[in-house]
Amino acid sequence: MIDHYDVIVAGGGSAGIAAAIGARRAGARVLLIERGPCLGGAATLRNVVTYCGLYTQDLKQVVFGVAEEMLAGLRELGAVTEPRKFMAVAVVFDPEGVKRVADELCERAGVDVLLHSHICAAAREGDRIIGVQVADHSGIHEYGADTFVDATGEADLAHLGGAEVRYGNDGKVLNGTLGVRFGGIPADAPITRASVSAALRAAKAAGMPGLTGTSGLIARMPVSEDLITYIADEEYDARSAADTSRAERGGRGQAQACLRVIRTMPGGGSAYIVSTGPELGTRESRHVIGRSQLTEKEVLEPGPMGEAVALGAWPIESHPGPGMPLEWIHLGEPGYYGIPLDVLRSRNTANLFAAGRTVDGDRGAGASMRVMGTAFATGQAAGVAAAFAAGGAGGAGADVETAVVRRELERQGAWLPG
Ligand SMILES: Cc1cc2nc3c(=O)[nH]c(=O)nc-3n(C[C@H](O)[C@H](O)[C@H](O)COP(=O)(O)OP(=O)(O)OC[C@H]3O[C@@H](n4cnc5c(N)ncnc54)[C@H](O)[C@@H]3O)c2cc1C
Structure with missing residues (x-):
């Protein structure tokens, strides 16, 4: 029964x-x-x-x-901010x-x-x-x-x-992104959405391998003051474990590349990755x-x-594709x-x-x-x-x-x- x-x-x-x-x-x-x-x-x-x-x-x-x-x-629990205006x-x-x-x-x-x-x-x-x-x-x-x-x-x-x-x-899906959380960045460091995006764009233009996205939501979290970033874009078929496995590896590689860039920024020298995902984010x-x-x-x-x-x-x-501007x-x-x-x-x-x-x-x-x-x-x-x-x-x-x-x-x- x-x-x-x-x-x-x-x-x-x-x-x-x-x-x-x-x-x-x-x-x-x-x-x-x-x-x-x-x-x-x-x-x-x-x-x-x-x-x-x-x-x-x-x-x-x-x-x-x-x-x-x-x-x-x-x-x-003191675990949420007041509403904030990002793009919305x-x-x-x-x-x-x-x-x-x-x-x-x-x-x-x-x-x-x-x-x-x-x-x-x-x-x-x-x-x-x-x-x-x-x-x-x-x-x-x-x-x-x-x-x-x-x-x-x-x-x-x-x-x-x-x-x-x-x-x-x-015939298309919005692309996915690996959410990456960075710690070790003092709350008063001049590390913002605009400055991180600019640094990533410069690193990508200079030929740094492994980066697709350079912009996306970047915000300070309550409780930890960690920096959350939705930047590491990947394209994959979410129904396929094999394809998602490839994209997970790619996303984690991008997270390390982002970390290298953040560490070059004022106040970012001690940054570290608190967590990736753990799963890729499928939109x-x-x-x-x-x-x-x-x-x-x-x-x-x-x-x-x-x-x-x-x-x-x-x-x-809309997220039309990895590294492409949001609409x-x-x-x-x-x-x-x-x-x-x-x-x-x-x-x-x-x-x-x-x-x-x-x-x-x-x-x-x-x-x-x-x-x-x-x-x-x-x-x-x-x-x-x-x-x-x-x-x-x-x-x-x-x-x-x-x-x-x-x-x-x-x-x-x-x-x-x-
Ligand atoms: C990188 C990224 C950034 C985003 N940014 C935002 C944002 O800032 N704010 C926002 O509100 N939304 C954002 N979204 C969208 C949002 O995260 C999702 O669209 C939203 O989570 C949808 O909620 P859901 O409950 O439908 O699905 P999900 O949150 O995906 O929950 C589905 C649940 O079902 C479970 N599940 C799946 N298959 C099975 C199964 N076979 N058996 C049992 N359990 C199963 C999963 O484990 C999961 O817990 C973002 C998405 C991505 C990828």
């Missing part, structure tokens, strides 16, 4: 945490399955330590719910804080969490996924559920369970093909918000846009919802919706919808009304304008 849940959430990043808590609070019995040793996803496993997409350009917070509970927990507004946090707060939030909500558990297969019957197989060091285990949320970033569950997926958009992989797709036009010229179950507030931030397009008024439920619902798998960077957006919309603040929002919405679609009168995977999902999200602390 396999363990059967109302909702299984695959992947414990920002989207998965919010999905699991959202589903549990909507009354479902929930299992959250994560292949890593901790929750947090890119925030804890990929050195991505800035939550984007929570605030508009004029510092108005628009994403609340589980995202706000994460921020509140981090504030209690973000907060910088200490990843150890995220690990702890995520554990506590899930425990308090009553979510069953399985770490060290890789989803390696999924079973399908008709138009539904009915169960997953999970590998750990003791072997393969099976879990079943009425409904599922794919928050794996790579859309592994959808792919394994026969749902329609698409790798990237228009885009598979998308779950939804009942509808959010478009760049809908992101840039938002219409009425009455159908939205989640809000996005990050500009379109930014800022959002129109009111500085945020709505994401309808059908964007999160699989087109051909009735009981599957997508969350986080797996959701269905075209190239422009995807390059905005992928950030972690928005992942919390789509995650919580997908979790609530999955809870209502589980075992209801219409059977697992039954249609759920947007109004019902919005009401529950508001009850859980989300802000959704009419």
Whole structure:
């Protein structure tokens, strides 16, 4: 007899945490399955330590719910900054804080969490996924559920369970980057985003080998005052271990090259690498093909918000290729846009919802919706919808009304304008 849940959430990043808590609070019995040793996803496993997409350009917070509970927990630990304006507004946090707060939030909500558990297969019957197989060091285990949320970033569950997926958009994906954290740089050293980029450009022009990117986000972290950098760009197919292995080696080589450059800068003589990754940061992989797709036009010229179950507030931030300049397009008024439920619902798998960077957006919309603040929002919405679609009168995977999902999200602390 396999363990059967109302909702299984695959992947414990920002989207998965919010999905699991959202589903549990909507009354479902929930299992959250994560292949890593901790929750947090890119925030804890990929050195991505800035939550984007929570605030508009004029510092108005628009994403609340589980995202706000994460921020509140981090504030209690002194592990998060106030919102800061980079190209757009973000907060910088200490990843150890995220690990702890995520554990506590899930425990308090009553979510069953399985770490060290890789989803390696999924079973399908008709138009539904009915169960997953999970590998750990003791072997393969099976879990079943009425409904599922794919928050794996790579859309592994959808792919394994026969749902329609698409790798990237228009035959391309945004490039990945290895997040590298440097220590040993005094807080008052004149080492800034502009000065590091200028030094890297000069080193690259002088023929220093092993550098692709020379610019990207560079920020001081709370607690440690370490410098976080998203510069070491790599191009690879995130679905292939062989290709990702090559790119991991390349990224680590770039991190050493960056270190050599930083050590030549005033105040950088004692710099060292605190950590790389540990994993390469993948910005885009598979998308779950939804009942509808959010478009760049809908992101840039938002219409009425009455159908939205989640809000996005990050500009379109495209990374066209290693070392190539980033492309930014800022959002129109009111500085945020709505994401309808059908964007999160699989087109051909009735009981599957997508969350986080797996959701269905075209190239422009995807390059905005992928950030972690928005992942919390789509995650919580997908979790609530999955809870209502589980075992209801219409059977697992039954249609759920947007109004019902919005009401529950508001009850859980989300802000959704009419
Ligand atoms: C270099 C870089 C810089 C970025 N900068 C920012 C930034 O400054 N701010 C921001 O908000 N966003 C940023 N992003 C984007 C952001 O990190 C991701 O898009 C975001 O993490 C998406 O959240 P998620 O929950 O969908 O996925 P993830 O955070 O990737 O979480 C997915 C989780 O699923 C787990 N998983 C995957 N496959 C399986 C499986 N088969 N079985 C079990 N578990 C599985 C993974 O281990 C992971 O924990 C950046 C991305 C990169 C790469």
